[in-house]
Amino acid sequence: MTDQHNPKTDAEPQSNTEKDPEDWVSGDEPMTGAQGSYLKTLSEQAHEPGAFAEDLSKAEASKRIDALKSKLKL
DSSP states (O other): OOOOOOGGGOSOTTTTTOOOGGGOTTTTSBOOHHHHHHHHHHHHHTTOGGGOOTTOBHHHHHHHHHHHHHHTTO
C-alpha cells in the first residue's frame, strides 16, 4: 500500500485554497449568481450602489465583495 497525501489531514488546510482572483483560471468568466446576489446585498448595506454591476467577471466580483466586506467589517 502506497502512502498518499491526504488533504483532509493537512496541517494547513488553507495553504492552497486561497488564490488571488487574478490567478484564477476561470476568473474571466461571468460572476456566478451567488456572487451577484451577495455583491448586491453588500453594496446596498455599504450604501455603494456603484459597486454592483451585472457584467462583472468572477474575479472582479470577488475583489469587490472582499472590499465591501472589509468596509463593513464583516
